[in-house]
Amino acid sequence: MLDSIILEQEKAYLKQTIDFLKQEIHKGLEGVDKQKATLLGIRKEMWEEGMHAIDEFDQAIDMSQYVNMEAIETSQYKHQLEKVMNYQKMLPAPYFGRFDFKEDGESEEKVYIGYHNAMNDDTYEVLVYDWRTPIAGLFYNHEVGPASYVAPCGEIEGEMLLKRQYEVEKGKLKFFFDSSIAITDDMLKQTLGQNTSRQMRNIVETIQKEQNRIIRDEENDVLIVQGAAGSGKTSIALHRIAFLLYNQREKGLTNKDVMILSPNSLFGDYIAEVLPELGEQNVECATLEDLFEAYFGNYLRMGKKHSQLEAIISSKNRDRIRASIAFKGSEAFMTMLERYIEWIEKEGIIFKDVYYREEKIMGAKELKTQFLDNQINMSIIKRLKRIEKILLERIKPLEKAYYKELVDKLENDSKFAHDEQEEARRLVQEEYDCFMSTITRFTRVNVLKVYERLMRKQKLFNQFAEGIVLPEGIEGMMKHTAKCLEQKQVAYEDGAVLLYLKLRLEGESLYASIKQVLIDEAQDYYPIHYKIFKMIFRNGQYTILGDYCQAIEKPIQASIYDGIMEILKPRKGLQIDLLKSYRSTYEICEFAGKLRGSTQQVIPFERHGEAPRLIEASSEQALISDMKQTLACYFEEGYKHIAILCKTRKEAHYLQEIFKDEENKNGKLIISPIFEAKGLEYDAVMVYQSNKDHYCNNFDKQLLYIAATRALHRLSFYYTGEVSSYLI
Numbered sequence: 152m153l154d155s156i157i158l159e160q161e162k163a164y165l166k167q168t169i170d171f172l173k174q175e176i177h178k179g180l181e182g183v184d185k186q187k188a189t190l191l192g193i194r195k196e197m198w199e200e201g202m203h204a205i206d207e208f209d210q211a212i213d214m215s216q217y218v219n220m221e222a223i224e225t226s227q228y229k230h231q232l233e234k235v236m237n238y239q240k241m242l243p244a245p246y247f248g249r250f251d252f253k254e255d256g257e258s259e260e261k262v263y264i265g266y267h268n269a270m271n272d273d274t275y276e277v278l279v280y281d282w283r284t285p286i287a288g289l290f291y292n293h294e295v296g297p298a299s300y301v302a303p304c305g306e307i308e309g310e311m312l313l314k315r316q317y318e319v320e321k322g323k324l325k326f327f328f329d330s331s332i333a334i335t336d337d338m339l340k341q342t343l344g345q346n347t348s349r350q351m352r353n354i355v356e357t358i359q360k361e362q363n364r365i366i367r368d369e370e371n372d373v374l375i376v377q378g379a380a381g382s383g384k385t386s387i388a389l390h391r392i393a394f395l396l397y398n399q400r401e402k403g404l405t406n407k408d409v410m411i412l413s414p415n416s417l418f419g420d421y422i423a424e425v426l427p428e429l430g431e432q433n434v435e436c437a438t439l440e441d442l443f444e445a446y447f448g449n450y451l452r453m454g455k456k457h458s459q460l461e462a463i464i465s466s467k468n469r470d471r472i473r474a475s476i477a478f479k480g481s482e483a484f485m486t487m488l489e490r491y492i493e494w495i496e497k498e499g500i501i502f503k504d505v506y507y508r509e510e511k512i513m514g515a516k517e518l519k520t521q522f523l524d525n526q527i528n529m530s531i532i533k534r535l536k537r538i539e540k541i542l543l544e545r546i547k548p549l550e551k552a553y554y555k556e557l558v559d560k561l562e563n564d565s566k567f568a569h570d571e572q573e574e575a576r577r578l579v580q581e582e583y584d585c586f587m588s589t590i591t592r593f594t595r596v597n598v599l600k601v602y603e604r605l606m607r608k609q610k611l612f613n614q615f616a617e618g619i620v621l622p623e624g625i626e627g628m629m630k631h632t633a634k635c636l637e638q639k640q641v642a643y644e645d646g647a648v649l650l651y652l653k654l655r656l657e658g659e660s661l662y663a664s665i666k667q668v669l670i671d672e673a674q675d676y677y678p679i680h681y682k683i684f685k686m687i688f689r690n691g692q693y694t695i696l697g698d699y700c701q702a703i704e705k706p707i708q709a710s711i712y713d714g715i716m717e718i719l720k721p722r723k724g725l726q727i728d729l730l731k732s733y734r735s736t737y738e739i740c741e742f743a744g745k746l747r748g749s750t751q752q753v754i755p756f757e758r759h760g761e762a763p764r765l766i767e768a769s770s771e772q773a774l775i776s777d778m779k780q781t782l783a784c785y786f787e788e789g790y791k792h793i794a795i796l797c798k799t800r801k802e803a804h805y806l807q808e809i810f811k812d813e814e815n816k817n818g819k820l821i822i823s824p825i826f827e828a829k830g831l832e833y834d835a836v837m838v839y840q841s842n843k844d845h846y847c848n849n850f851d852k853q854l855l856y857i858a859a860t861r862a863l864h865r866l867s868f869y870y871t872g873e874v875s876s877y878l879i
């Protein structure tokens with residue numbers, strides 16, 4: 152009886168909300184049309200009043216009024232349009248949750264939570280609260296009982312009397328339940344049980360308490376999140392952006408002030424839908440390679456991260472490559488680079504007396520004094536540019552005199568039968584070019600050459616290496632690097648060094664306006680990268696998300712985050728660990744736990760499925776045939792995104808050829824090396840050739856961990872010979 156009354160009440164509220172939304176959409180669309188007409192009118196008038204031909208001061212003042220009016224109207228128009236669009240999006244399911252909250256000393260309030268606010272502008276009644284409002288935080292943070300939240304006016308205390316979740320589809324209430332009496336989170340289980348899609352989905356309706364804390368944190372300038380595979384790090388990053396864009400809009404934060412540093416360019420595509428789904432515009436997603444390009448343009452290209460990983464996995468020299476990468480990214484090497492930069496400043500630039508024709512313009516000593524006079528902390532390159540400018544200023548009168556002298560001379564030369572002035576200009580230019588080529592020998596710095604010099608000159612290198620433990624085979628590494636740099640071949644790890652040197656020598660920040668930086672797959676970066684980020688995003692707050700167990704080219708160490716705070720030096724910083732994993736079934740998660748090279752226990756979400764399978768085959772042919780059979784079964788079971796993961800790109804090409812006809816109209820088959828699947832997920836994963844020879848050391852184990860944790864529902868390993876000992 153009581154239940155049916157509640158059901159009727161809920162149905163009535165849903166109808167009331169939908170009616171309200173429809174009415175507002177209708178009104179809004181009319182308003183938008185009118186505003187559009189007004190705006191077009193203003194723009195037309197502006198044009199007719201001669202905006203295109205302002206030459207009087209008064210006219211400019213008149214015009215500025217039009218410009219202001221136009222800006223106000225445009226902003227109102229955009230706002231109105233946005234509201235209509237949000238309401239349209241809300242129509243099929245205006246909210247997904249509710250709680251009843253009784254603030255101390257006030258009456259009880261029903262708070263419905265949805266993707267956006269729905270407020271009656273006449274009565275100020277809020278029918279639905281945006282999930283990002285302060286009060287909505289209660290929904291994610293509290294069960295029934297005493298509860299409080301921080302509103303702009305301070306902490307509000309009270310009691311949560313009821314907490315309810317809804318499934319509304321196409322405007323119809325399908326079901327709802329009170330979560331205070333639910334033992335397991337049914338809604339989350341249902342969501343996680345679905346198939347994955349090509350693109351990442353939002354998790355607004357089921358954000359967990361520990362995730363919510365990170366999404367809503369506004370206190371810390373640097374927030375480091377260490378989380379197991381599938382703990383929701385990437386999802387959190389995107390929801391955090393949506394939260395910050397909503398809550399800091401008034402402080403002026405826009406999508407242009409936010410940057411995601413992603414592991415590869417495909418990743419940007421994978422997450423592209425989430426922010427628009429949440430009603431926000433996408434933010435820029437860049438890789439380290441993109442940052443490099445922004446600074447070096449077309450002059451230089453750096454190698455891709457994937458090529459680096461491929462080299463490590465496939466090369467016989469993998470230990471040497473690993474050692475070189477680790478060293479070039481280390482604090483120790485940066486100390487050396489700093490010593491080198493100091494040396495360049497003090498001794499490395501050889502100034503020479505400068506002459507214009509015969510006349511001395513500036514002596515070497517004066518040049519050096521000018522250069523070292525650095526009261527406003529200018530970068531080396533800027534100071535050199537300043538010197539270049541001074542020198543050019545000084546030769547200007549001499550050039551003029553020279554030009555005059557030449558014209559006179561040519562005019563008096565009866566044998567000269569051409570245009571004297573043109574000839575004089577040519578000769579002055581010639582002299583100028585000669586002057587420039589002399590001074591630019593010390594006023595211009597080529598970063599590539601600077602780095603190459605360090606790698607080529609052993610004595611110089613040793614001078615800066617004092618007290619630093621160098622890796623074995625350093626001479627070979629230097630020679631190899633110098634040779635590559637000479638040929639303008641920049642490996643991924645050398646790209647970072649060049650970027651570091653460029654930023655330090657030039658001191659230019661192209662991204663100083665970025666206020667929020669989100670770094671995903673943080674375990675892939677070295678101290679040098681964080682120093683680079685600090686220089687590039689000098690005004691940014693950072694959210695750094697990673698899992699040290701998903702490193703590929705370096706050993707598993709929980710300490711990888713230690714240096715980050717030191718480098719970024721936040722006023723306030725925090726590291727949070729996420730131990731619960733949501734992506735995979737309980738069985739897959741447990742299985743993957745064995746591969747996770749850490750003592751940190753991961754807590755699987757209680758969603759059960761088939762245990763991962765190890766399938767032995769007598770030959771390669773049999774193995775492929777087994778895989779084909781399983782693939783067909785997986786498609787049959789309704790899985791839509793299936794991946795075959797292998798160790799190298801070469802294997803991936805081989806498998807792509809073999810499986811080229813296996814594409815299924817019911818789903819998609821993706822074949823890739825494990826390192827390319829990082830950060831992504833599939834309904835089912837099959838791992839090719841997971842025998843002992845293929846996966847034999849700790850780094851291989853890390854690859855297997857990444858592979859296993861990509862699977863949501865099904866996981867199987869195929870091998871011939873003996874299975875890798877890590878899997879049993």
Ligand SMILES: Nc1ncnc2c1ncn2[C@@H]1O[C@H](COP(=O)(O)OP(=O)(O)OP(=O)(O)O)[C@@H](O)[C@H]1O
Pocket residue numbers: 339342343352353354357358359362378379380381382383384385386387698701733734829830831832860
């Ligand atoms: N609160 C949640 N509600 C619903 N789904 C969730 C929740 N948290 C995580 N998920 C789901 O779990 C999966 C893993 O999330 P995500 O990719 O963000 O994790 P991750 O920590 O970045 O993983 P990895 O380190 O493996 O890249 C996704 O399918 C995501 O939708």
